[in-house]
Amino acid sequence: MKAPAGSVPPSNESRRHDLVQAAFRGIAERGFEGLRTRDVAADAGVNIATLHYYFPTKEALIRAVIGHAMARFRSTLSPDGGSDDQLASHVRAVRTLMRRQPELGAVMGELALRSARDPGLARIMRKTNEAWHRIIRDLLHQAVRAGSIAPERDSDEAAALIMATLMSMALPSIPATRSDQAIRELDHWLRRPGPRS
Amino acid sequence: MKAPAGSVPPSNESRRHDLVQAAFRGIAERGFEGLRTRDVAADAGVNIATLHYYFPTKEALIRAVIGHAMARFRSTLSPDGGSDDQLASHVRAVRTLMRRQPELGAVMGELALRSARDPGLARIMRKTNEAWHRIIRDLLHQAVRAGSIAPERDSDEAAALIMATLMSMALPSIPATRSDQAIRELDHWLRRPGPRS
Amino acid sequence: MKAPAGSVPPSNESRRHDLVQAAFRGIAERGFEGLRTRDVAADAGVNIATLHYYFPTKEALIRAVIGHAMARFRSTLSPDGGSDDQLASHVRAVRTLMRRQPELGAVMGELALRSARDPGLARIMRKTNEAWHRIIRDLLHQAVRAGSIAPERDSDEAAALIMATLMSMALPSIPATRSDQAIRELDHWLRRPGPRS
Amino acid sequence: MKAPAGSVPPSNESRRHDLVQAAFRGIAERGFEGLRTRDVAADAGVNIATLHYYFPTKEALIRAVIGHAMARFRSTLSPDGGSDDQLASHVRAVRTLMRRQPELGAVMGELALRSARDPGLARIMRKTNEAWHRIIRDLLHQAVRAGSIAPERDSDEAAALIMATLMSMALPSIPATRSDQAIRELDHWLRRPGPRS
DNA sequence: AATGAATGAGGGTTCATTCAT
DNA sequence: TATGAATGAACCCTCATTCAT
Structure with missing residues (x-):
């Protein structure tokens, strides 16, 4: 029952969801114009590198949102x-x-x-x-x-x-x-x- | 015979208009998210410093737009x-x-x-x-x-x-x-x- | 019957060699400039943390290479x-x-x-x-x-x-x-x- | 006798040369592996943004070197x-x-x-x-x-x-x-x- | 022995803005 | 009026390393 490895990297679905949620709030409050990955990470309570661990790029995060x-x-x-x-x-x-x-x-x-x-x-x-x-x-x-x-x-x-x-x-x-x-x-x-x- | 807005010196009204027009096009095409003062200046055919001569700040330009x-x-x-x-x-x-x-x-x-x-x-x-x-x-x-x-x-x-x-x-x-x-x-x-x- | 280098636990000598080999290839192909521990680990088929289990630091790996x-x-x-x-x-x-x-x-x-x-x-x-x-x-x-x-x-x-x-x-x-x-x-x-x- | 505008942006050949010289020294001392644009800029006595004013990308700087x-x-x-x-x-x-x-x-x-x-x-x-x-x-x-x-x-x-x-x-x-x-x-x-x- | 998850410290690049001319 | 040159502050992203399991 191992998580499938490959090109879809990490699991911890909850952390993932927290980040999406934080980005969602960010867009709602400041628009795409004001969306900063650092803010999103901070809002989700994680390091910016952790965000990139779950979403390789800002674009990927936006897709998820x-x-x-x-x-x-x-x-x-x-x-x-x-x-x-x-x-x-x-x-x-x-x-x-x-x-x-x-x-x-x-x-x-x-x-x-x-x-x-x-x-x-x-x-x-x-x-x-x-x-x-x-x-x-x-x-x-x-x-x-x-x-x-x-x-x-x-x-x-x-x-x-x-x-x-x-x-x-x-x-x-x-x-x-x-x-x-x-x-x-x-x-x-x-x-x-x-x-x- | 329009009065110049704010404390900005009189200056060339047509150049001013060109800049506003360029910014307007920029927003229409790429949104606020993609609005770059340099692009606006280039589109209006002037130096970026000239833009700031007419509009002290990006915000001021946006107001004009x-x-x-x-x-x-x-x-x-x-x-x-x-x-x-x-x-x-x-x-x-x-x-x-x-x-x-x-x-x-x-x-x-x-x-x-x-x-x-x-x-x-x-x-x-x-x-x-x-x-x-x-x-x-x-x-x-x-x-x-x-x-x-x-x-x-x-x-x-x-x-x-x-x-x-x-x-x-x-x-x-x-x-x-x-x-x-x-x-x-x-x-x-x-x-x-x-x-x- | 080789003694383990340094203070590193005995561990699997073959895995060690795989990593050195992978790092060697990496340096040959992309130079020190392009050597990434993650690539080495992936090339050897192990997790990045496993690499650090065998080689506490990138320097240590390089020494081995x-x-x-x-x-x-x-x-x-x-x-x-x-x-x-x-x-x-x-x-x-x-x-x-x-x-x-x-x-x-x-x-x-x-x-x-x-x-x-x-x-x-x-x-x-x-x-x-x-x-x-x-x-x-x-x-x-x-x-x-x-x-x-x-x-x-x-x-x-x-x-x-x-x-x-x-x-x-x-x-x-x-x-x-x-x-x-x-x-x-x-x-x-x-x-x-x-x-x- | 104006400098040609277009895609080859700035002039000030001396500043340009200083940067190339600094990058040259950097490569000589630390190799490509250790070349940092920030160091180059500091070594040339200018802000990092100034470096990018003369060389749009690190690659461009390297070409010049x-x-x-x-x-x-x-x-x-x-x-x-x-x-x-x-x-x-x-x-x-x-x-x-x-x-x-x-x-x-x-x-x-x-x-x-x-x-x-x-x-x-x-x-x-x-x-x-x-x-x-x-x-x-x-x-x-x-x-x-x-x-x-x-x-x-x-x-x-x-x-x-x-x-x-x-x-x-x-x-x-x-x-x-x-x-x-x-x-x-x-x-x-x-x-x-x-x-x- | 091994890994998924997480992180601190940068690294290259961008951007609005300023200044001397 | 206008500009080339310069900059501080960020921004996205990367990387070696660590930690709990």
Whole structure:
């Protein structure tokens, strides 16, 4: 039951996770611009050389943070089943997530910006976004079938609007109050039985 | 006949502008993370010491870029008057601006993120956003009065939704196609005479 | 039944040798400049900590390599007796050794250079060189007695010339062809019965 | 009369030369193994950043040192004309050079070793060596024509022997006394009118 | 006898900034 | 106004070495 040797060096998964967590916080607080490996190591309570023992390069650490952030984010996307109106509950879940973990929002914003200059990251974000888009569209269809919202609109366009609104929460320049208002408006439109009913 | 900002000597205003422009491009292309004063100076065709002659510090240069970007951005916000449906035309104008000047979108995204760590910038963004919000809300009212959209909703909430959608265009992780879909959906909702009419 | 060097515990002699061998190869390929204990350990198939178990310090490992290299080198110097013209056969033997084990030549070059900054190594090299010098001088005398070369010259000077020529083969900047030419010339001079005979 | 701008940045040739000189000394004293840019900068009396102002990378500095060393070395090679026995005087000149500038010898040794791992340097050394070889061979021919040495031997082989002897002086493990003996022997052989006369 | 994990002390390089001209 | 030259402070990364197991 020995750990597999080779090109994936060390184990001690907890220390590894501490470092990723520290880097995550660093990015949330100071952005990629202000991310310093020494700070990360210090924040995780280890020597800078130890950081490089787990992550050969800063880039490798950042990749791990990206994986961590995306996982944390995706876990919210999956509709938790059950309710008759999963769409509304999904939107509320995202809002709650962003409210309760402002760091995650900040990091997602940083990742979004960085994806413009990082093809690998761009690919990841594209895939995640498309998956998210599909989920929302499916939830829309389901809500239409359940009769909780009006059937009239192109579901891709509606899904795009919902996603744009939700993602805008990753921009810290938009005050929480405004985000809530936007979501409330969205919610209202989605809820009503339909314009021409 | 513009007054020179701060205590900086009068100096050549055009050279100043070249530098701001170069820094603006730099931020658009490589983000704050990748902004190097030397690159800016080289891009403007001057020595690095010359840059510091005009802008004593990198921060000062960034302030100037912020001013430049905000001015460039605000000039789009002011409704160009006339038409019966200024709201729709405003939305379209913003989309067109972002499409035609992707640099401006990228920089606005960078500024939005940076505002989380830069109180001065946060204040500027807040003010601009509130002004923009008011403009949109007024356009909504006007559209209601003109009968082109339904009167039923809280105008602050509707304005917040519109702004969220528009601002989401500053996130490069959202493909242009999706942004267009979102805006089309928005447009559709805004255009129709009203849900229950 | 070799006694362990220094205060180091007895330990596995073969593992020890593997490490020395790996370090030897490392020096031959990348010089002292490029010698990394981690590479040595990896090359010997052991953990870096294991290397330090056998050799408390990098210096200690290097000492062992020096011993290894010198032993390997010296074993060629001892004239294999018999022949009437041992000097010529000795020269040929050295040339063959350098040709067949280019690593040994490279390491000897590295050691020669290092001896300028390493008094301990300098002493070793000096002793080896002097022993070698004596051997060659004796072979010269013997050849004179045997009548195979002319008696006329100062044997120390002739020995110095032979050694200089042989040692120059440790310099990789001299192409093998040139070394062969030099040795052929040497051989020729040594062989002939004497200038004025 | 402006200095040419572009990719060959700064001028101040004297500061540049100081740095090369300091690096040269560093290599002579501690070898490539012990060459530290910080030491070089300190030795030249400038900040480490200043060193990188003149040489973007350590490699670039080393290239410059190589150029410097080769130039200094080559200047000795060119026969100074005149005398009837230029060959002997050339050999003496090289010996004198090495004696008076032991640093140059040490650096040449370092370069010779390094050339095994540095193709660019290898090319330089090969060319220099071949040029030197040709010079010596020509001096041999000339000496034969002048009747000062015997005509009998293959001039390439004789030249190779002379060069090997001279280059062996770059190995610090050979004591000066031995080098002198070798050269004296060489000199003696070269001087005599010819073996069979 | 052996190793995974950790570290202190640098090592080369970069960057905003300054200064003399 | 403008610049070549210079610098202090960091930054990422490496390496020999150590320690607990």
